[in-house]
Amino acid sequence: MTAVLTAAALLLAAGCSGDGADKPAESAARATESSGAPPSESAKASGGRTPPAKGAVDVERTVTEGLGSPWGLAPLPGGDLLVSSRDEGTISRVDSGSGKRVELGSVPGVAAAGEGGLMGIALSPSFASDQMVYAYFTTASDNRIARMLYDEGKPAGQQLGAPDTVLRGIPKGMIHNGGRIAFGPDKLLYAGTGEVGETGLSQDKKSLAGKILRMTPEGEPAPGNPLGDDSYVYSFGHRNVQGLAWDEEKRLWASEFGQNTWDELNQIVAGDNYGWPEVEGKAGKDGFHDPVAQWQTSEASPSGIAYAEGSIWMAGLRGERLWRIPVSGTDGGGEPQAFLKEEYGRLRTVVGAGTDKLWLATSETDGRGTPKKGDDRVLELKVK
Template sequence: MRPALAVAACAAFLFTAGCSSGDDGQPDRARSSAPATDGSGTSSTSPKPADTPPAKGSVSVVRTVTEDLKSPWGLAPLPEGDLLVSSRDEGTITRVDTETGKKTEVGSVPGVAPAGEGGLLGLALSPSYASDHMVYAYFTTESDNRIARMIYDEKKSAGEQLGAPDTVFKGIPKGTNHNGGRIAFGPDDLLYAGTGETYRTELAQDKKSPGGKVLRLTPDGDPAPGNPFGDSPVYSYGHRNVQGLAWDKDKRLWASEFGQDTWDELNDIVAGDNYGWPEAEGEGGGSGYHDPIAQWHVEDASPSGIAYAKGSIWMAGLRGERLWRVPLDGTKAAHDPQAFLEGKYGRLRTVVAAGGDKLWLVTSETDSRGNPGKGDDRILELRVS
């Protein structure tokens, strides 16, 4: 068990519950809140070592990079500074010039079958992108969720720059909701994927199923050497719906997770650990489960993408419509999480580190029912501390 920090959303020890909605916009979850402690009754405001980030940070919106995007989901920064962004519902990938905001469709991904929360989701560049120009995509088909890679040839005409997809991993359960979808290459150059249990809660504890897991694969899609369960892609299990993956400066993996009845979570991911779903949600689930380091009411979070910058995890909230900062002290929260941009840009889907104190942030006004929400979707450039 690890110590956990709960976020105070109300006055001390005031518990509340009510209907809520997450990524799918449907009322399926109630939430409660509790004051922040380190799990032993010690306040999270106790003195921290000098190398931990301060209790309070800052966020400023430098500019809107581009707007009028259609159901953006995944984001992959290119080496020269531009961005690739996926459209969940259109099944296309668009290149965004980060200086001018110009959008150029580079191609569509064959076989994408958008429905509900499914469609063209996460993007990642190959660790050898400079030589192989491979773009990886996680997407929903008529039969499953899968990961494929495509050559991105910038010399071809717009709309025809993506090569035919080469499927590297398939058979991830699909559903109307809880498809997971985030992929990222780690510091070890291995491919990690966050998946969902598609409302079939038993899949999360079934180590033979890739649903409700964090998966760890080679770039070719094979189970990575050293995985905790032998020749299996499963790296951690007991997850409900993982849509955020990021590594800190010490190469520790972090993941965000949608809860159901009580807590949304931020977890430090340890190989082979069980994160409790559906038997446990939030901290205190039992000695066999790994506790989150922070947890939220769904109305304050419904977490999707995460990024690491300036000693903190930054977490995009969908229903919460805010960006959370969680300052880290090793595998604990150094201080209470801090919220920014609340209600200013609508639902927030993806946040990606852009070096130093800079982040890219993607809004997500279109929900799983295709409703456009309050306005168009955009990419923002942020400066954080």
């Protein structure tokens, strides 16, 4: 454990984007590497298709504020929202109308440190009947995924049942713990993991680190996974995946932290190698799947993503902005647009709140922001 913590500390000191930290050494390296480069690049639509027309987004209202280190968001049937706190290890319910918060309870075993803690949450595909909430979190020994019964009939603070671990043994570190989980259109559970600062794990097909994993709701490797029915690995060669979303064509998209040069939005193909640590950004090298879009790390450091109105919407931490990347009607992606630049600080998670609405969580209280009165908050956005 000491060796892992020492390695993580060295990586942080050397300059590593992680959750969007802006270290002096890192800033200097990025300034040098980005000199003369365009502010952003994106893949153009292929096959002669024309990218969709540009759109926009407006902030309609603040749903709630005063949150501490919010990380995961999960919309409930009926319109309310579950929010996880990375550092506090709790899950709360937010009334989407009044903004009133009720703490459901704490997740036992959460060991919050560095970029680890209670991160992504997701509802069971059968939530209406089983009332199960899934969570990805860091313990003293690993990252793991567990499910808990949500019992509204119990008193506030006691509404989460004992965790039933569905997957354990995902490597943990002070940095790059991944943490996003989501159920896909196939009703299977997907998880984005990080390489915890040990770059070789991304290319190690036997490791759960630096991957997108796919499993059954019970935590077994999903039948038909590309590396065999005994493997959880759906794609590999990732540095730190914190965003997962599917479009109307059921294509999977993932956001990924770069190191010093390029952050990425990837279209995920089962079994493909996304390059880390051999390549960062678009390399055009055989055997590696290039990203659809890439950004200077100062412009993004992306976490959550969502799909709405023909586009992927991507929350930026260090970039402090919300990116829109048109994807419908294209084989790749249209030109990205930035919204809310430096208006609300670091942006952590974005999820769909209806056909043309999004919920967006800020991340100023995660130890790397500059909290202002009201931080952190959840905003409701209108997509136009």
